[in-house]
Amino acid sequence: MSRSWWSLLRRQALILLGAAWAGWLAGHPLGALLLATLGCLAWQMWKLRQLERWLREGRDGGSVPFSGLVWADIGAHVARLRRQSRKRKRKLSRLLKQFQQATAALPDAAVVLSEDDRMLWCNGAAHTLLGLSPNRDIGLPITHLMRHPGFVAFLTQRRQRDSVEFPAPVDDDVLLSARVVPYGKKQRLLLAADITRVRQLEQMRRDFVANVSHELRTPLTVISGYLETLLDSESPALAAWRQPLSGMQQQSRRMLHIVEDLLMLARLETQRERPPRKPVPVPVLLTDIAGDAIALSGEQGHRIEVDADPALWLLGCEKELRSAFSNLAFNAVRHTPAGGRIQIRWFADTSGLHLVVEDNGEGIASQHLPRLTERFYRVNRDRSRGSGGTGLGLSIVKHVLHNHGGQLRITSELGVGSVFTCDFPGELRVEPAIVTPACHGPAARC
Secondary structure, three states: OOOOHHHHHHHHHHHHHHHHHHHHHHOOOOHHHHHHHHHHHHHHHHHHHHHHHHHHHOOOOOOOOOOOHHHHHHHHHHHHHHHHHHHHHHHHHHHHHHHHHHHHHHHOOEEEEEOOOOOEOOOHHHHHOOOOOOOOOOEEEHHHHHHHHHHHHHHHHHOOOOEEEEEEEEEEEEEEEEEEEEOOEEEEEEEEEEEEHHHEEEHHHHHHHHHHHHHHHHHHHHHHHHHHHHHHOOOOOHHHHHHHHHHHHHHHHHHHHHHHHHHHHHHHHHHOOOOOEEEEEHHHHHHHHHHHHHHHHHOOOEEEEEOOOOEEEEEEOHHHHHHHHHHHHHHHHHHOOOOOEEEEOOOOEOEEEEEEEOOOOOOOOOHHHHHHOOOOOOOOOOHHHHHOOOOOHHHHHHHHHHHHOOEEEEEEOOOOOOEEEEOOHHHHOOHHOOOOOOHHHOOOOO
């Protein structure tokens, strides 16, 4: 207890004792004591009234406008808390102003949403890109202000997706990429960026690759045909040229394979309307691919095993699936030493449908795994060229799986082998009984 409290208690005690003594002399000690108590209470109530009025009026000043042993200390404490509060408010005001200036300078739109997706705040870029007004739209549901179906589905489903792309509400020629992240307490931050230029550059790159690949295919086919004719000739004049002609033919075939893979990637990327999906006999498809893989292995003598549920068929595009599955099988042959084992499994479980291609080859270091699906990325460039790989196979696999709502998982360990797993959603499973004969075969359109 502070000294002011002890002083107040001593003063009150002396007042009460003095009143009791004076009352005893007058013959009314209890009455005098009661009057003294009421006087002390009235004094404290008056001081409390002063403190309450001072707090209500909120006057700023260096000193407390009333005195008293305890009340002066209370006023001093309150004044100190007020000064500290004003300092914190000024600091928060500066931070808020800096935050608003920083967000206003951002080229990307930023919108703060409440728990029920109502707009609480937005920066200047949100007005330019999204057509939102901080004065007009505050408190309104964001889905009433931005009605694109793709954006509404992305926001309402609350899936853990990276982003969604949709045309800008103010200009259909502007393409936006939006993402939502948790922000504050039960709030979310909507960020939208203009990716029009990026998508235009990507389209230019795809068009360039597709056009160049298409133009190269015809001359390469002609060159390969003439080289094959020369190698088949029995003319003695060509005997000394057989080895260089054979090397030229090998490289021209490799270039043709690259061109074909580039054209396949271009089709997968630019195809806006997906062909109708049909039941695909995956077990039969895997048996055919295993036969091709054995032919590719040749004298290396790889042991290729297929374990596929014959009643497990997939709803999809057979041509694309054949390309993806064969790329995985042929990669396993190319990167597994002679006599190695390659196992292809096709099965279903509670999480969906799965194709697993497992080998006991040389394995892949962990630092290479995230980049394996990039175009022309090779772990060992010299070995890949020697084995006939183009560096595009896993890119094709990734795009085919994306078109079927699946994903590719890769696990590998050096000296042990690699496992490539294709995961498909369970709703793509179909029964063999509903198959139509026109759906099979490598020449099928789908």
